[in-house]
Amino acid sequence: MFIVTAKEMYDIDHYTMQTIGYGNLLMENAGRAVAEKITKIISKEEPISVFVGTGHNGGDGYVVARTLWNIGYDIEVIQVGENEKLKPEVRFHKQLFINCRGTVHVAVDDETLQHVFTNKKVVIDALIGIGLTENIREPIATAISLINKEAEMIVSVDIPSGLPSDEGNLSSIAIQAHHTITIGAPKMSMFIPSTEDFYGNWDVVSIGHSPFVFEKYTNRIMITKELFQQTMPRRKKSxxxxxxxxxxxxxxxxxxxxxxxxxxxxxxxxxxx
Ligand SMILES: NC(=O)C1=CN([C@@H]2O[C@H](COP(=O)(O)OP(=O)(O)OC[C@H]3O[C@@H](n4cnc5c(N)ncnc54)[C@H](OP(=O)(O)O)[C@@H]3O)[C@@H](O)[C@H]2O)[C@@H](O)CC1
Ligand SMILES: [K+]
Structure with missing residues (x-):
């Protein structure tokens, strides 16, 4: 399994979408694969709040929400950020969710957020992924601290929001996840002592990237038990x-x-x- 930096992951996504031609399919694949894992962790009896940001991590969140909603989960989406800031792909997936009669609350400041934030016990965190820049700003900062304080089960999509993807320390505040379902490949910060604990239990989902594309952009691999065993010479029984x-x-x-x-x-x- 490959381990990537944010820059490498962007290059891999870009090549997969543009050169191989996956286009918009990649986000659909990502959200569906994450939703599939969530069905193994959270039951249909639990009401789920999906917190989405305005970037592509939020787009994954909308696909997760639609996929779970359509198979009978009790889902609501809380979008943290203005509609005008939604990236086109995110806007598209938001509309699909609404067309499936899903519910979206929009919170554009910390005051509205406090208002909609009642009884959020099970949370899917799709606020920010690998696109984090500098210190966390409002209203995302309030969303993160309310989720950390109130939620009993937090599943982060790709990485816990607010955490750097690469080497480096936490800049201000981040989601403390119970589970993280990371997309395509583990990120560097999963292996750095100051950040690894934020991930909780983590899992990787495959969304259609070809191994040769990983090889083209990264040479960092995770030594698993299986990989290590393959390097051992075979011994005769005798x-x-x-x-x-x-x-x-x-x-x-x-x-x-x-x-x-x-x-x-x-x-x-x-x-x-
Ligand atoms: N099609 C694809 O490309 C695919 C992408 N994929 C997914 O996309 C993710 C990467 O998407 P991305 O590049 O859009 O960045 P993302 O992680 O959503 O962050 C941007 C958002 O965060 C916000 N924000 C940032 N810093 C902030 C701060 N300090 N404080 C507060 N806000 C801050 C920023 O706000 P703004 O700066 O615009 O105000 C914006 O809203 C990746 O992790 C994976 O999940 C997969 O589905 C595969 C296909
Ligand atoms: K996230």
């Missing part, structure tokens, strides 16, 4: 411990022998002589 070479470990220091001891232990465990 092999003798001397059949597969010998290992020599050089290192250590008087008062810090830990790394050396661990290397020796690992070598013995993996069958070195």
């Amino acid at each position: 092999a003798h411990k001397g059949d597969h070479g010998r290992g020599l470990i050089i290192g250590g220091c008087d008062n810090m022998p830990g790394a050396l001891a661990m290397a020796v232990k690992a070598a013995l465990k993996t069958g070195r002589d």
Whole structure:
């Protein structure tokens, strides 16, 4: 599995949409794949509030809302930001949701937000994804702090809103998610000590990117157990411990022998002589 920065993900999305030709399909794929995962986490009995921003992360949120609504979930959307700021693809998906008789509340400032924010126990967070810039502004800041304070279950779409995608510290405030369903590939900040805890349990959904496009734009891969196992030489059942070479470990220091001891232990465990 590849690990990406925000810039790499934008390049990968752009190539997939423009050169391969997915166009608007990519966002539909993303929202549907995220919704599918959500059905495994949240039951139809729970009323769900989907918080959407005006960027493409919000567009994913509208697709998630429509997909869940059409299979019988109790869904409402709270759009944080003016209609005029909606990106065209987001506007399109908002209209589809409304055409399916979905409900949207629009909150353009922190006062309206406080007003609509009652009893939001289960929240899907699609306020901001990888497009975060500088410190969080109002009314998104109020939305994030109300969600963190009130919600008992928060599922973030792509990344918890307010969190940087790459290396770097939290600038002001971010969603503290219970689950994050990330789109296409894990983001760098999932592996950085100061930001990884915000993700909660995370999962990756595949939305139609081809592996060669990832290879074109990134060379960072996640070493999974399966991948590591593939790098191990195959041993015959009848092999003798001397059949597969010998290992020599050089290192250590008087008062810090830990790394050396661990290397020796690992070598013995993996069958070195
Ligand atoms: N078709 C596609 O491209 C696909 C994209 N995909 C999805 O799109 C996401 C990337 O979308 P994106 O580039 O539109 O950025 P996004 O994360 O929505 O953020 C922009 C919004 O955040 C706001 N905002 C930013 N900083 C802020 C701050 N400090 N404080 C407050 N507000 C702030 C900003 O507000 P503005 O600056 O305009 O006022 C704007 O509303 C990606 O994560 C994935 O989920 C997938 O579906 C695959 C297909
Ligand atoms: K988000």
